[in-house]
Amino acid sequence: MKEYTLMFKPVFKERIWGGSRLHPKGHIGEAWIVSDHPEGKTPIINGVLSGKYLNEVMQTHQEWFSTLPLAKFPLLVKLLDADDDLSVQVHPSDEYAMINEHGVTGKTECWYIIDAKPGAEIILGHNAKNRREFLALARAQRWDELLVRVPVKAGDFFFIPSGTVHALGKGIFLLEVQQNSDTTYRIYDYDRVGLDGHKRALHIEKALDVIDFNTEKCHIEPCVVSKDNFVKTLLISSNYFTVEKWLVDSMHIFHSLKVFVLIYIVAGKGQLIYEDGFIQLTEGLSLMIPANMGEYSIQGSIEAIVCHI
Ligand code: ZN
DSSP states (O other): OOOOOEEBOOEEEEEEEEESSSOTTSOEEEEEEEOEETTEEOOBOSSTTTTOOHHHHHHHOGGGTBSSOOSSOOEEEEEEEESSOOOEEEOOOHHHHHHHTTTOOOOOEEEEEEEEOTTOEEEEEEOOSSHHHHHHHHHTTOHHHHEEEEEOOTTOEEEEOTTOOEEOOTTEEEEEEEESOOOOEEEEOTTOOOTTSSOOOOOHHHHHHHOOOOOOOOOOOOEEEEETTEEEEEEEEOSSOEEEEEEEEEEEEEEOOSBOEEEEEEEEEEEEEETTEEEEEOTTOEEEEOTTOOEEEEEEEEEEEEEEO
């Protein structure tokens, strides 16, 4: 079967902190837009593979994903719409999760801010020198001293390796690219009670095991390449994923890679044209270009976030 561009049906997740941008129903906090995670798989909605999930296609058409064998689909792409502050949390590394979470993978993630209300902030990092100091400040509820707040605006990008203390703040709409994992240790939940009248569980001990106390912060300088009506900004290249921002103005020709590529249209209108068809590009659409699909072009005026392994 000839490779073609895949489209997906998102899975919506109700969350107490969710807003109404993803779904008119409201309180929808997350849309999983490309996912093969057991808790929300996005089916393919176009072409002969319509109705199939990524793991099914991986079994029969491994070459659509990578020239190297993959144990499972490695990425999970989500949109998050926060109407309220999310709990402060940290994710384990692969090594820690392997031993302590029944062999699942860890979670390194990154955020591209699509929209943010004035004054919106995230929590990213902490001020404790070691485990003891972290625990002392947390027990004393001195959160303002312990946690680092960062103001955000549309277009900002944040890399959040496993071990980084972080929280999404209210008024932020973002795209998240992450390892295909959902292992989270909650550190602080603003002492809120849930719909059931109970506070959600915290996981301080495990969190302290995985929090990074190395105060050296790496600063990532985005690398920009521009040619033939196309501007590509490399936002991050890590062990788990590479994320780029693409700006196409009028027309640019691309070649598929040796791995699959996921494209999310942040803004603009246009068409993606490949050998056997075309897809109308509109804001909010996500696509997968299979490995070795061949040449394709993007026409129109498009801003996209693109990721691959
Ligand atoms: Zn997270």
